[in-house]
Amino acid sequence: MLPAAPMPETAALRMGELSELLGYALKRAQLKVFEDFLRCMAPLQLTPAQFSVLLLLDKNPGRNQTxxxxxxxxxxxxxVAMLDGLESRDLLTRMRSPSDRRSHVLMLTDKGSATLARARKLVSTKHEARLVELLGPADQAALLGMLAKIAAEF
Structure with a gap:
C-alpha cells in the first residue's frame, strides 16, 4: 500500500477528535483569555497569577504564603519566585508570622493596593467586558457554573 500523499502546506490541518476533546478546548480558550488579559494588564505588567495573588491578599490580609x-x-x-518579584516592585510585603516564626504572612503595600485598584478597573472595563460581550450574561453565568463544577470534581 502506498503512503498517503502529503497535504499541501497551505491546507488547514485536520483536527480529528482533538476538536471534540473538552480538555483541549479548555486549554485553547484559556490561552486566548490569558493573551487578552496580558494585553489589558500590559501597563501594569501583571500576570493572571500575580493579579490573583493581589486579589486574595486584598480580601485576606495577613494570611501565610502556603x-x-x-x-x-x-x-x-x-x-516564592513570584513573591520575590511582587515584593521587589513594592506591591506586597512578607513578615514573620507572629504565631509561627517559621512562616511568613503577606500584606499588600499601599502601592500594591493602588495597583490592584487600577488592575480591577482594567479587568472589569476591558477584559471581562469583552468576554461578557462575546458570551452574553446568561452564557457567562452558565460557563462559570460549568467550570466550577469541573474544578470541584477533579
Whole structure:
C-alpha cells in the first residue's frame, strides 16, 4: 500500500477528535483569555497569577504564603519566585508570622493596593467586558457554573 500523499502546506490541518476533546478546548480558550488579559494588564505588567495573588491578599490580609499558594494551586518554588518579584516592585510585603516564626504572612503595600485598584478597573472595563460581550450574561453565568463544577470534581 502506498503512503498517503502529503497535504499541501497551505491546507488547514485536520483536527480529528482533538476538536471534540473538552480538555483541549479548555486549554485553547484559556490561552486566548490569558493573551487578552496580558494585553489589558500590559501597563501594569501583571500576570493572571500575580493579579490573583493581589486579589486574595486584598480580601485576606495577613494570611501565610502556603495558604495563598495552595488556594491558587501554585507550586511553592514558583510562588516564592513570584513573591520575590511582587515584593521587589513594592506591591506586597512578607513578615514573620507572629504565631509561627517559621512562616511568613503577606500584606499588600499601599502601592500594591493602588495597583490592584487600577488592575480591577482594567479587568472589569476591558477584559471581562469583552468576554461578557462575546458570551452574553446568561452564557457567562452558565460557563462559570460549568467550570466550577469541573474544578470541584477533579
Amino acid at each position: 495558604e495563598i499558594a495552595n488556594t491558587l494551586g501554585i507550586l511553592r518554588p514558583n510562588f
